Amino acid sequence: MPSIKKPLIPLAAMPTNEIGLTMRDYEGSMSTLCAGCGHDSVTAAIVRALFELSIPPHKVVKLSGIGCSSKTTAYFDSAAHGFNSAHGRMAPIATGANAANRDALYIGISGDGDSLSIGAGHMVHAIRRNVHMVYVIENNGVYGLTKGQFSASADIGSAAKHGKANTVAPIDPVMLALSLGASFVARSFSGDKEQLVPILKAAAQHRGLALIDVISPCVQFNNHNGSTKSYRYVREHELREIEPDFISTGREIVVDLPRDGSVMVAMHDGGLVRFRTLPAEYDPTDREAAMHYVNQAHARGEIPTGLLFVDESVPDVHELNHTSETPLVELPFEELCPGSTELEALQQSFV
Amino acid sequence: MQATDIGDPDYFHRVVECQWACPAHTNVPEYIRLIAQGRYSDAYMVNRDSNVFPGILGRTCDRPCEPACRRERVDGSPVAICRLKRVASDLRDDITDRLPRAPAEKNGKRVACVGTGPASLAVANDLMPLGYQVTIFEAAAEPGGLMRTSIPSFRLPAQVLEEEIGYIVGMGVEVRYDTPVTSLAALCRDGYDAIFIGSGAPKGKDLEIEGRHADPEHVHIGLDWLKSVAFGHIGSIGSRVLVIGVGNTAMDCCRTARRLGGGDVKIMARRPRRFFKASPWELEDAEEEQVEIIVNHAPRRFVTEEGRLVGMEFDVLEWDEEATRSRTVDTVILPCDDVILAIGQENAFPWIERDLGMEFSSDGLPVIDAVTLQTRLPGVFVGGDAAFGPKNIIWAVAHGHEAAISIDNHCRGVPVEERPANRMTLTSQKMGLTEWSYNNDYNPSPRQQMAHVDLAKRFNELRLEVELGFSAEQTMREVQRCLNCDVQPVFQAPLCIECDACIDICPVACLTIAPDTDSEASLRSMLTVAAENLDEALYVSEPLAQTGRIMVKDENLCVHCGLCAERCPTAAWNMEKFDLRLGRAGMGALL
Numbered sequence: 054m055p056s057i058k059k060p061l062i063p064l065a066a067m068p069t070n071e072i073g074l075t076m077r078d079y080e081g082s083m084s085t086l087c088a089g090c091g092h093d094s095v096t097a098a099i100v101r102a103l104f105e106l107s108i109p110p111h112k113v114v115k116l117s118g119i120g121c122s123s124k125t126t127a128y129f130d131s132a133a134h135g136f137n138s139a140h141g142r143m144a145p146i147a148t149g150a151n152a153a154n155r156d157a158l159y160i161g162i163s164g165d166g167d168s169l170s171i172g173a174g175h176m177v178h179a180i181r182r183n184v185h186m187v188y189v190i191e192n193n194g195v196y197g198l199t200k201g202q203f204s205a206s207a208d209i210g211s212a213a214k215h216g217k218a219n220t221v222a223p224i225d226p227v228m229l230a231l232s233l234g235a236s237f238v239a240r241s242f243s244g245d246k247e248q249l250v251p252i253l254k255a256a257a258q259h260r261g262l263a264l265i266d267v268i269s270p271c272v273q274f275n276n277h278n279g280s281t282k283s284y285r286y287v288r289e290h291e292l293r294e295i296e297p298d299f300i301s302t303g304r305e306i307v308v309d310l311p312r313d314g315s316v317m318v319a320m321h322d323g324g325l326v327r328f329r330t331l332p333a334e335y336d337p338t339d340r341e342a343a344m345h346y347v348n349q350a351h352a353r354g355e356i357p358t359g360l361l362f363v364d365e366s367v368p369d370v371h372e373l374n375h376t377s378e379t380p381l382v383e384l385p386f387e388e389l390c391p392g393s394t395e396l397e398a399l400q401q402s403f404v
Numbered sequence: 405m406q407a408t409d410i411g412d413p414d415y416f417h418r419v420v421e422c423q424w425a426c427p428a429h430t431n432v433p434e435y436i437r438l439i440a441q442g443r444y445s446d447a448y449m450v451n452r453d454s455n456v457f458p459g460i461l462g463r464t465c466d467r468p469c470e471p472a473c474r475r476e477r478v479d480g481s482p483v484a485i486c487r488l489k490r491v492a493s494d495l496r497d498d499i500t501d502r503l504p505r506a507p508a509e510k511n512g513k514r515v516a517c518v519g520t521g522p523a524s525l526a527v528a529n530d531l532m533p534l535g536y537q538v539t540i541f542e543a544a545a546e547p548g549g550l551m552r553t554s555i556p557s558f559r560l561p562a563q564v565l566e567e568e569i570g571y572i573v574g575m576g577v578e579v580r581y582d583t584p585v586t587s588l589a590a591l592c593r594d595g596y597d598a599i600f601i602g603s604g605a606p607k608g609k610d611l612e613i614e615g616r617h618a619d620p621e622h623v624h625i626g627l628d629w630l631k632s633v634a635f636g637h638i639g640s641i642g643s644r645v646l647v648i649g650v651g652n653t654a655m656d657c658c659r660t661a662r663r664l665g666g667g668d669v670k671i672m673a674r675r676p677r678r679f680f681k682a683s684p685w686e687l688e689d690a691e692e693e694q695v696e697i698i699v700n701h702a703p704r705r706f707v708t709e710e711g712r713l714v715g716m717e718f719d720v721l722e723w724d725e726e727a728t729r730s731r732t733v734d735t736v737i738l739p740c741d742d743v744i745l746a747i748g749q750e751n752a753f754p755w756i757e758r759d760l761g762m763e764f765s766s767d768g769l770p771v772i773d774a775v776t777l778q779t780r781l782p783g784v785f786v787g788g789d790a791a792f793g794p795k796n797i798i799w800a801v802a803h804g805h806e807a808a809i810s811i812d813n814h815c816r817g818v819p820v821e822e823r824p825a826n827r828m829t830l831t832s833q834k835m836g837l838t839e840w841s842y843n844n845d846y847n848p849s850p851r852q853q854m855a856h857v858d859l860a861k862r863f864n865e866l867r868l869e870v871e872l873g874f875s876a877e878q879t880m881r882e883v884q885r886c887l888n889c890d891v892q893p894v895f896q897a898p899l900c901i902e903c904d905a906c907i908d909i910c911p912v913a914c915l916t917i918a919p920d921t922d923s924e925a926s927l928r929s930m931l932t933v934a935a936e937n938l939d940e941a942l943y944v945s946e947p948l949a950q951t952g953r954i955m956v957k958d959e960n961l962c963v964h965c966g967l968c969a970e971r972c973p974t975a976a977w978n979m980e981k982f983d984l985r986l987g988r989a990g991m992g993a994l995l
């Protein structure tokens with residue numbers, strides 16, 4: 054941990070966003086993670102995305118489980134609400150919070166251990182329900198916090214720091230999400246903010262669950278030669294073909310409509326995402342094609358990154374459950390709890 | 405991009421903005437840290453190494469370092485560098501046994517200096533330890549030049565002056581007081597191996613307008629008047645005084661007048677305030693002493709009645725935006741008892757024969773080489789105000805060091821152009837994983853204000869020093885405002901794994917890992933924060949191992965907090981102290 058707090062230095066050059074805040078206003082407390090941990094870069098990308106979207110800091114809810122990755126919610130947006138839950142329980146807590154107050158931006162941060170082992174069942178159901186949230190998995194192939202045991206995302210053949218190679222088949226969160234009917238699936242790399250920040254911005258404007266699998270190297274336990282989740286390995290194998298380009302609401306939409314065969318997708322909250330794809334035929338709104346593409350890339354030993362799939366038509370948790378337009382937290386008590394007479398009448402209707 | 409050559413002593417020197425701006429290149433951050441550690445004597449010696457007169461300069465320096473200070477960019481006010489210099493001087497122990505000493509055995513070379521101003525004294529300071537026999541000729545009865553005769557003792561107490569001059573003269577310099585040099589030709593015939601002219605710019609300008617000579621007793625030339633006050637020949641002045649001029653001399657004249665009985669003292673300026681030559685702090689000090697500053701008034705004539713000065717007539721001017729053109733909108737007469745003319749200084753070399761081959765330019769200044777300070781007469785050198793017109797003490801000292809190098813070369817038969825090289829060291833400041841041998845935290849304290857003696861008291865006692873110096877608490881706060889610009893983040897490209905940790909932690913966003921490019925302009929525009937200050941360098945690395953991109957640091961923004969080095973997992977960034985070893989007389993032989 055640094056010896057000093059990152060100082061607030063009033064340099065004149067600091068840019069402000071639409072609500073007059075600087076990037077520094079979206080920071081949290083000092084990180085206690087290892088120096089060079091990929092998770093800190095993801096944190097920095099989130100700070101930038103929130104700043105660029107001009108999101109009021111208190112309109113954010115940060116949720117996490119247990120792990121180095123799960124600690125990072127403390128390191129951004131200190132004015133936000135937050136809940137650091139039990140191991141693997143980020144998703145159900147997010148579901149509950151989202152049910153109670155649909156009018157906030159939910160950012161769940163989890164790890165490959167947190168989401169693909171102990172919390173796998175919870176993650177799966179949050180995806181099915183299409184809970185309105187940004188779901189970030191900071192994926193390093195190990196349990197960082199508990200000293201580097203392989204996680205469920207470790208590739209076969211990937212070597213442990215002081216031990217044997219992994220022999221158990223990995224779970225790929227991207228393929229898992231696509232097969233579960235997820236409405237927004239992306240993969241990125243902590244060392245590539247140019248790609249990660251626009252993906253985060255698009256995810257924040259998506260109307261259901263936006264799953265982002267961010268490969269985020271553990272410098273301490275999984276950044277050696279032989280690891281498939283090291284900085285070097287990811288850089289050498291990253292297939293960076295599907296480039297999202299997030300365009301926020303407003304004037305910019307009019308200009309620059311795609312003429313190059315790229316695809317535009319209008320987001321729920323009014324933003325636009327433009328895809329600049331290298332394989333011209335790639336259609337990020339075609340789930341089967343996406344699955345095929347990812348599979349093919351994996352077979353070649355490549356790591357495809359980008360916003361791989363998005364479908365804004367999938368109903369989210371609130372539509373599916375016909376919940377009240379007004380967030381539950383804002384309903385007057387009498388409406389929320391109409392009393393025992395009403396309850397009795399309801400029970401009678403079932404008889 | 406070409407990777408930055410940090411082995412070039414100039415590269416990091418420029419980053420240490422204060423040191424670069426100081427004509428004598430005083431190692432400011434180093435002495436400030438020493439003060440922070442309570443090592444006042446060490447801080448004094450670091451100063452003395454470069455600027456020779458820390459006690460004098462800690463009170464009077466023109467401080468070109470302060471406008472350059474990085475802290476100014478951060479919170480609008482520079483570190484009080486000059487005031488801290490005084491702290492080092494005031495709180496030092498007896499340092500006499502740490503002073504340079506002249507060897508008992510001389511090298512057989514004799515050097516003559518003209519004038520005991522700071523320029524000549526600095527020459528003697530550098531040459532005496534090398535075994536030279538230095539003789540200084542001084543027209544006045546006491547040493548110090550304008551530091552003694554013009555700078556009033558309420559700004560610079562005589563004891564401070566004496567002590568620091570004593571350190572130099574005490575090495576065995578022969579000073580011949582009351583001995584004006586009246587002929588350079590004669591001096592040359594005396595067989596000195598080299599001659600240094602540090603005779604200053606001794607002549608105050610006059611104002612030849614109507615009525616100038618009607619009452620000469622009440623119209624004074626500032627420089628001469630201050631000198632007379634300094635030597636006790638003048639002890640009073642009329643109650644209404646007009647001071648003409650807006651430079652240092654004017655400020656010292658008006659403040660001195662306030663102490664000698666001037667109740668209504670006015671500074672009369674031709675142009676608007678922002679075009680004044682005096683420093684803002686000098687104006688503040690004058691105004692604190694109830695001196696009125698009147699702008700846009702151009703002197704027209706002296707008004708006398710029956711041979712007695714009674715006032716002065718002025719044109720009231722209206723200026724354009726840049727104060728280049730004016731028109732007269734009115735004329736007024738301001739009553740007064742005395743007028744002090746402080747409109748500038750001139751050089752005068754009546755004692756230098758023009759047929760010796762020493763060449764003078766049309767403005768009356770000797771023709772000299774800007775680096776070696778040698779005149780057209782080999783072996784004759786000029787420095788201080790005599791060289792390029794009136795400047796200040798720190799420039800005179802800087803000239804002294806350079807002239808000493810030239811003289812040493814000349815006497816050893818080495819071409820004067822062959823300057824001893826500046827050298828540098830970089831020393832790691834790492835003490836532990838995230839621990840440094842300097843305090844890297846940012847301190848948000850505002851610049852500390854200097855306390856002054858009561859007005860009533862200072863008007864009563866002509867020689868009472870006005871500035872009280874910093875208190876212990878003020879010193880403690882002020883030293884921590886320094887950003888340690890000499891402690892450099894130094895980068896080793898082969899170690900970097902491109903994890904972005906340094907970029908994410910940097911509090912001022914001055915780091916970027918950018919695609920390599922040939923154009924500095926495009927590189928500047930693609931940084932995390934566009935690097936718009938073209939005066940400040942970009943620190944550019946060799947291509948990085950994984951992606952071939954380059955690490956770029958904008959020197960304009962870095963606050964030397966060391967967080968990049970603390971967050972770097974591979975110590976690709978490390979904090980290293982840059983120490984400049986300036987080339988000095990006597991070092992040439994070592995190279």
Ligand SMILES: Cc1cc2nc3c(=O)[nH]c(=O)nc-3n(C[C@H](O)[C@H](O)[C@H](O)COP(=O)(O)OP(=O)(O)OC[C@H]3O[C@@H](n4cnc5c(N)ncnc54)[C@H](O)[C@@H]3O)c2cc1C
Nearest residue numbers: 519521522523543549550584585603604788789795796797
């Ligand atoms: C009123 C006033 C206030 C100032 N305030 C400041 C200030 O606050 N800070 C600052 O940095 N600078 C200040 N200066 C400027 C500063 O004093 C000079 O720049 C500096 O003293 C120049 O040093 P020097 O060695 O070139 O010569 P000087 O200090 O001018 O010394 C020249 C010496 O040579 C002697 N001399 C001249 N001719 C002969 C001769 N023929 N034979 C023998 N001796 C001779 C003179 O008697 C004098 O002692 C001020 C100047 C004035 C006029």
Ligand SMILES: Cc1ncc(C[n+]2csc(CCOP(=O)(O)OP(=O)(O)O)c2C)c(N)n1
Nearest residue numbers: 120121122140164165166167195196197198
């Ligand atoms: C119920 C429970 N079981 C086990 C643990 C021990 N534990 C803490 S963190 C962790 C794994 C974290 O791995 P991951 O989510 O990938 O986070 P990382 O540290 O790698 O970022 C485990 C197993 C726990 N805290 N609680």
Ligand code: SF4
Nearest residue numbers: 087090121197271272
């Ligand atoms: S152990 Fe690994 S995951 Fe945890 S903080 Fe350190 S580098 Fe990051």
Ligand code: SF4
Nearest residue numbers: 910962963965966968
């Ligand atoms: S020392 Fe490092 S972290 Fe601090 S301002 Fe400079 S580059 Fe940024």
Ligand code: SF4
Nearest residue numbers: 900901903904906972
């Ligand atoms: S923290 Fe170190 S390794 Fe990481 S990018 Fe910066 S210099 Fe490179």
Ligand SMILES: [Mg+2]
Nearest residue numbers: 164165193195
């Ligand atoms: Mg993990």
